[in-house]
Amino acid sequence: MEKEKSILSDESNIRPPATQVGVLGWTKKNLFDGPWNTALTLLILFFLWKVIPPLINWFFIESRWASTSAECYAADGACWSIITYNIRFIIFGLFPPHLQWRPLTAMLLLAGMLFYSRDRRHWGKGLGYAWAVALFVMGLLMKGGLFGLAPVESTQWSGLPLTLMLSVFGMVAAYPLGVMLALGRRSRMPAIKSLSVVYIEMIRGVPLISLLFMSSVMFPLFLPEGITINKILRAQVAIILFTAAYIAEVVRGGLQAISRGQYEAAESLGLNYYQQMRLIILPQALKIVIPPTVGILISAFKDTSLVVIIALYDLLKTTQSVLSNPKWMGFSAEAYIFIALIYFICCYAMASYSRRLERELGANT
Amino acid sequence: MNSPDLTRSAVPFWNDPDKRAVVYQILALGMVGLLGYYLFSNTLANLERQSIATGFGFMDKEAAFEIGESPIPYSAAHTYARALLVGVLNTLKVSFIGIIFTVLLGTFVGIARLSGNWLLAKLSGIYIEVLQDIPVLLQLFFWYTIFYEILPSPRQAVSPFAGVFLSNRGLVFAVPHYHPVYALMGIAFLAAWAGVFLLRKWARRRQERTGRLFPVIRVSLLMVLGLPIGVWIVGGAPLSMSVPALTGFNFKGGMNISPEFAALLLGLVLYTSAFVAEIVRAGIQSVSHGQTEAAMAIGLRPGQILNLVILPQALRVIIPPLTSQMLNLTKNSSLAVAIGYPDFVSVANTTINQTGQAIEGVALIMIVYLCFSLLTSLFMNWYNKKMALVER
Numbered sequence: 001m002e003k004e005k006s007i008l009s010d011e012s013n014i015r016p017p018a019t020q021v022g023v024l025g026w027t028k029k030n031l032f033d034g035p036w037n038t039a040l041t042l043l044i045l046f047f048l049w050k051v052i053p054p055l056i057n058w059f060f061i062e063s064r065w066a067s068t069s070a071e072c073y074a075a076d077g078a079c080w081s082i083i084t085y086n087i088r089f090i091i092f093g094l095f096p097p098h099l100q101w102r103p104l105t106a107m108l109l110l111a112g113m114l115f116y117s118r119d120r121r122h123w124g125k126g127l128g129y130a131w132a133v134a135l136f137v138m139g140l141l142m143k144g145g146l147f148g149l150a151p152v153e154s155t156q157w158s159g160l161p162l163t164l165m166l167s168v169f170g171m172v173a174a175y176p177l178g179v180m181l182a183l184g185r186r187s188r189m190p191a192i193k194s195l196s197v198v199y200i201e202m203i204r205g206v207p208l209i210s211l212l213f214m215s216s217v218m219f220p221l222f223l224p225e226g227i228t229i230n231k232i233l234r235a236q237v238a239i240i241l242f243t244a245a246y247i248a249e250v251v252r253g254g255l256q257a258i259s260r261g262q263y264e265a266a267e268s269l270g271l272n273y274y275q276q277m278r279l280i281i282l283p284q285a286l287k288i289v290i291p292p293t294v295g296i297l298i299s300a301f302k303d304t305s306l307v308v309i310i311a312l313y314d315l316l317k318t319t320q321s322v323l324s325n326p327k328w329m330g331f332s333a334e335a336y337i338f339i340a341l342i343y344f345i346c347c348y349a350m351a352s353y354s355r356r357l358e359r360e361l362g363a364n365t
Numbered sequence: 366m367n368s369p370d371l372t373r374s375a376v377p378f379w380n381d382p383d384k385r386a387v388v389y390q391i392l393a394l395g396m397v398g399l400l401g402y403y404l405f406s407n408t409l410a411n412l413e414r415q416s417i418a419t420g421f422g423f424m425d426k427e428a429a430f431e432i433g434e435s436p437i438p439y440s441a442a443h444t445y446a447r448a449l450l451v452g453v454l455n456t457l458k459v460s461f462i463g464i465i466f467t468v469l470l471g472t473f474v475g476i477a478r479l480s481g482n483w484l485l486a487k488l489s490g491i492y493i494e495v496l497q498d499i500p501v502l503l504q505l506f507f508w509y510t511i512f513y514e515i516l517p518s519p520r521q522a523v524s525p526f527a528g529v530f531l532s533n534r535g536l537v538f539a540v541p542h543y544h545p546v547y548a549l550m551g552i553a554f555l556a557a558w559a560g561v562f563l564l565r566k567w568a569r570r571r572q573e574r575t576g577r578l579f580p581v582i583r584v585s586l587l588m589v590l591g592l593p594i595g596v597w598i599v600g601g602a603p604l605s606m607s608v609p610a611l612t613g614f615n616f617k618g619g620m621n622i623s624p625e626f627a628a629l630l631l632g633l634v635l636y637t638s639a640f641v642a643e644i645v646r647a648g649i650q651s652v653s654h655g656q657t658e659a660a661m662a663i664g665l666r667p668g669q670i671l672n673l674v675i676l677p678q679a680l681r682v683i684i685p686p687l688t689s690q691m692l693n694l695t696k697n698s699s700l701a702v703a704i705g706y707p708d709f710v711s712v713a714n715t716t717i718n719q720t721g722q723a724i725e726g727v728a729l730i731m732i733v734y735l736c737f738s739l740l741t742s743l744f745m746n747w748y749n750k751k752m753a754l755v756e757r
Contacts, residue, residue: 030483030484044482189386195393205739209699218724221407221412224407225410302500305503333515337507343498347497
């Protein structure tokens with residue numbers, strides 16, 4: 001008895017071998033587990049050793065952060081000066097320089113609203129009204145003309161505010177349209193069903209660029225003489241029509257996941273179609289499809305970059321016009337990396353939020 | 366007690382769901398019809414006022430623009446119809462090659478994401494996350510820039526291997542001179558694949574009958590590689606190569622891959638393969654671990670476990686989203702217009718600019734892509750039917 005106790009209390013006897021736990025154990029298990037894995041790890045390490053130091057050198061050590069373009073041409077590393085020197089043009093584009101606080105405020109407001117809406121406990125009617133007010137204020141800040149704000153022509157809307165505007169307003173308008181299309185596709189009325197199906201399948205079958213071409217070259221022909229709609233609004237309509245078809249398919253998935261019993265129970269309570277949808281079906285269906293909807297939002301945000309092809313001054317186009325300046329020619333890689341970073345941060349934030357939401361919703365049900 | 370007729374006559378028509386549905390549908394169709402008529406009449410008036418021609422008559426006219434690269438002979442003297450055909454072929458070319466590379470790379474990264482090697486798994490994770498979250502158009506511009514700005518001019522071309530030159534005019538490499546034996550080799554290659562198909566069927570039947578295994582993969586590899594090489598040797602092993610040489614400002618001879626094509630292909634493959642990798646990972650994870658353990662317990666070898674147990678189940682999950690990614694790649698190849706690769710949208714855009722016939726041009730773009738989508742979904746339906754779970 002005594003002896004047994006002494007063995008147990010002697011910790012060196014009950015501890016696992018040093019190669020099984022701690023840093024060493026982790027390394028062995030995850031990196032050097034057998035000859036094949038060891039070879040693979042060494043190969044990757046060799047590759048990283050070849051790639052990372054020169055990249056760091058180019059990125060940070062040899063790079064110029066705030067210099068003239070002449071100094072940049074002399075240096076070996078990256079020329080971040082192209083960003084620091086032109087940052088206002090890249091972000092705000094053609095917006096009148098002395099009024100650029102307005103899009104900045106609008107973007108901060110958007111960021112603040114998004115940050116506040118992040119928490120599911122804040123979701124409710126009040127938040128909806130707050131969003132409506134916020135969107136109106138954002139539009140007002142961009143356009144001006146009210147409350148003593150100087151009006152700004154829509155041709156001067158550009159850069160990051162334009163990109164955000166196209167995606168936020170695109171999503172806000174496309175969502176109800178998409179829900180309606182999804183309900184239409186599930187409808188028992190053949191005419192409405194086939195109209196919805198034709199619309200959804202046609203839009204999903206063609207690339208967004210063809211819709212944008214349509215908005216830029218074909219749409220002016222559709223309107224009676226004398227009426228013109230500005231280019232940004234036309235592109236916005238194309239993005240809305242495009243996104244709505246994708247949202248419709250996502251929402252349809254949610255509607256199909258609701259069991260028949262829910263429909264039948266709603267009907268037996270004597271609710272009419274609108275009450276059934278508004279009170280019983282849609283709240284459940286839309287909740288299921290929140291994660292894929294965020295996925296659509298992400299791709300809509302990325303797709304707004306396509307407006308550069310119809311010559312709208314979004315973030316990508318302002319960057320390109322900086323690059324076409326002879327003074328800054330040849331630093332495209334730096335400029336593209338910078339805006340790729342902006343896109344990446346936005347999309348990554350949305351994607352990780354969507355994953356978190358998926359976990360939370362999954363835990364609830 | 367109440368006959369249906371009685372109840373029907375008792376409710377007014379606006380409370381009868383069936384009749385109401387008819388009214389709604391007539392209203393919806395009427396509204397769509399009115400909108401269509403409004404747009405149509407406006408368009409007609411505008412076309413007349415701006416004296417723009419209508420119809421597809423322009424297709425037979427001379428195109429009068431050059432196209433950078435074309436798989437079929439084409440010059441500015443050819444018709445618009447032929448120019449558009451070149452565009453379709455270029456789109457198909459980049460999509461086809463892109464899909465092959467995307468599936469290979471995506472599968473590799475997806476499997477690497479699940480690797481036991483921490484470093485490899487993390488690197489694949491970073492690859493997927495970064496490439497998914499950057500717009501594909503931006504990636505195309507980035508790669509095009511790399512090809513165009515950073516690579517040297519043909520005079521200082523980088524030559525990583527003998528006969529391969531990398532410059533801002535593209536990638537040039539040596540190809541064999543044409544010889545009739547190569548056509549025979551192509552036939553032998555196809556014949557070998559047909560043979561492999563029959564061999565697989567026969568081996569499967571024999572295994573079901575007798576339980577004996579046949580080394581299908583090794584024999585297939587031997588056939589697919591061996592048959593063309595055999596034909597090549599019998600045909601006298603022609604070896605004369607067309608080696609690119611610098612004449613003036615550019616290379617002559619060999620095969621040239623333009624920077625536009627290379628940038629488009631690279632951008633599309635890297636972007637789409639990140640999505641494919643996620644699909645492959647999800648597919649493999651969807652097969653429960655119990656399946657692997659059960660397969661081990663009945664004594665299958667690792668290769669057999671993958672082939673006979675994991676893959677058939679994983680593919681059922683993988684294939685539908687994979688086809689939609691392939692379609693996405695095809696649709697995204699329309700971004701070629703931004704970097705100057707003459708794909709269909711790019712050629713159609715030039716046509717619109719030259720003829721002013723925007724409606725016909727946009728309609729053509731939509732019809733061609735709708736055809737691609739339709740063909741893909743037909744294939745999907747066929748495949749789903751074939752692979753659907755056959756339940757007892």
